[in-house]
Each structure stands twice: as structure tokens, then as C-alpha cells.
Amino acid sequence: MNDSANTPATAVFDTTDPSAAKACFQPHLSFYHANAKNSGVAIRFSVDPATPDRDGAVYFSIAKQKTVGNAGSQGPDRFASFDWQNKASVKLGFLEVAEILMVLGGQASALAHAGKDVLYHNSPSATTSITFKRAEDPSRPGFLLGVGRTPKADPNARQYYAFVFGPAEALGLRLSLQAQMGLLAFGIPRERPSLPAGSRPAAAGAFAPPPASAPGFAPATAAAPADAGFGDAF
Numbered sequence: 001m002n003d004s005a006n007t008p009a010t011a012v013f014d015t016t017d018p019s020a021a022k023a024c025f026q027p028h029l030s031f032y033h034a035n036a037k038n039s040g041v042a043i044r045f046s047v048d049p050a051t052p053d054r055d056g057a058v059y060f061s062i063a064k065q066k067t068v069g070n071a072g073s074q075g076p077d078r079f080a081s082f083d084w085q086n087k088a089s090v091k092l093g094f095l096e097v098a099e100i101l102m103v104l105g106g107q108a109s110a111l112a113h114a115g116k117d118v119l120y121h122n123s124p125s126a127t128t129s130i131t132f133k134r135a136e137d138p139s140r141p142g143f144l145l146g147v148g149r150t151p152k153a154d155p156n157a158r159q160y161y162a163f164v165f166g167p168a169e170a171l172g173l174r175l176s177l178q179a180q181m182g183l184l185a186f187g188i189p190r191e192r193p194s195l196p197a198g199s200r201p202a203a204a205g206a207f208a209p210p211p212a213s214a215p216g217f218a219p220a221t222a223a224a225p226a227d228a229g230f231g232d233a234f
Contacts, residue, residue: 029176031169034080040065042082043145043163045176049183056184058097058177062147062161063087088149088161090121090130094184097177103132104143104174110134126151135164142166 027046034040043062050056061084069080092100096119102108110117110133119130131146143165150158165173 029173031163031165032080032082033163034065034069034082036068038065038068040080040082041161041163045173047180047183050185050187052187055093056187057094058092058180058184059089060092061087061089062145062163064161086159088128088147088159090128090147094181097181097184100132101174101177103134104170104177125153140164140166143170 029045030042031044032040032042034042041062041064043060045058045060048057048059063082063084063086066081066083067077070077072078096111099108099111103110111119111131113119117131117133121128121130127150129146129148129150131144133144135142135144145163145165147161148158149160
């Protein structure tokens with residue numbers, strides 16, 4: 001399985017680039033579940049399109065709630081916040097995203113690997129387990145994502161994160177991931193330049209090199225916006 005589960009995305013759309021901002025690129029799909037007990041959780045997804053020298057991937061980071069928020073305040077502290085500094089990050093390859101889509105679409109009951117309903121990712125610093133299945137609690141219908149992260153330096157310091165996608169969130173996630181499968185497989189096609197009269201077109205399937213003004217890519221840490229901290233407090 002993937003051996004870079006806890007490595008942040010190496011390249012996402014750089015929203016600081018004027019041409020990228022003009023094209024309305026959104027680097028994250030975020031879901032916030034805050035509550036008054038300060039036990040909520042938030043999750044962010046980003047997409048790293050394929051390039052000629054590497055496969056595409058979906059990254060997600062999951063963080064626990066940090067503050068409840070002050071409803072009577074007019075400042076940024078009126079919203080709940082989340083502990084993104086101590087988040088768990090997971091990289092999903094093309095087939096792993098396809099497996100999640102199978103669960104969301106009812107074609108599979110859970111993520112599975114080697115006969116077990118769990119995926120394991122290893123990195124030099126930690127082992128991460130990922131589970132995804134339909135939620136069994138009838139009072140909270142949807143899909144349950146579980147992420148366990150065990151540092152290799154201290155196995156007793158294991159952290160566990162759980163996020164339940166409600167029915168509408170699950171539908172939105174499924175449609176969003178389906179729309180990104182082409183990027184994970186083939187990257188971003190470039191438009192062919194106009195050809196002079198009498199010139200022969202390029203071979204079928206060939207793409208022109210990116211124009212000089214094409215949006216670049218930057219590390220996820222550079223593209224990540226400040227935490228808005230809002231959620232569906234209940």
C-alpha cells in the first residue's frame with residue numbers, strides 16, 4: 001500500500017498566483033463538525049493532478065476541535081476552531097479513491113485490503129490505518145471514516161480520528177471525487193496551440209506543452225488558507 005500516508009500534498013493549485021486565482025481554483029473541500037462539547041472534528045480534501053513523472057492523488061487532513069467559539073463575539077473567535085497543527089494527513093491513490101467511491105455508491109460495504117476492512121499506510125514516522133463504511137448508528141445515518149495514527153517512536157501515543165459524513169455530505173463527496181478521477185489518472189490536458197495554415201496537427205492524444213502563463217503548483221502549506229473555523233455547531 002501507499003508508503004507516504006502522512007506526507008502532505010507536494011503540489012496543489014497555487015491560489016497566490018493571479019492566473020490561478022482568476023481561474024477560480026479552490027484548493028480545499030472542507031467539512032466542519034463542531035459541537036458545544038469541544039469534541040468535534042473537521043476534514044479537508046485536496047487534489048494533486050497527475051503529471052508525466054508521477055501519479056495523481058487525493059490528500060485529506062483531519063483535525064480535532066480546538067475551541068468551541070464565542071457566539072456573542074464579533075471577532076474571529078466567534079467560530080469554533082480546529083487543531084490543524086496536530087492533524088493526521090492521508091494520501092489516497094487512484095484505486096483507493098475508486099474503492100471509496102464504491103462504498104459511497106453502495107457497491108462495497110467497506111474499504112478492504114488483504115481480507116480486512118482496513119487500509120494500512122506506512123511512513124518512516126508512523127503507521128496509519130484507514131477505515132470507511134456505512135455508519136451503523138441509525139440516529140446518525142451516513143458514512144463513518146476512521147483514521148488511526150501510531151507513531152513508530154512511541155506506539156502508546158496513538159491518535160484516533162472519526163468523522164461521520166451525513167447523507168448530503170456523502171453525496172457531495174462522491175460527486176466531487178468522481179469529477180476528479182480524470183485528473184488523478186491523466187492530469188490536466190493542455191490546449192493545442194493554433195497551427196499555421198498548411199501545418200499537420202499533432203498525433204491523436206498528444207498535448208501541447210503548457211503555456212508560459214499556465215498556473216503553477218506550490219506546496220500545500222503555501223496554498224492552504226487560514227482556518228475559517230466555522231462549523232455546524234450543535
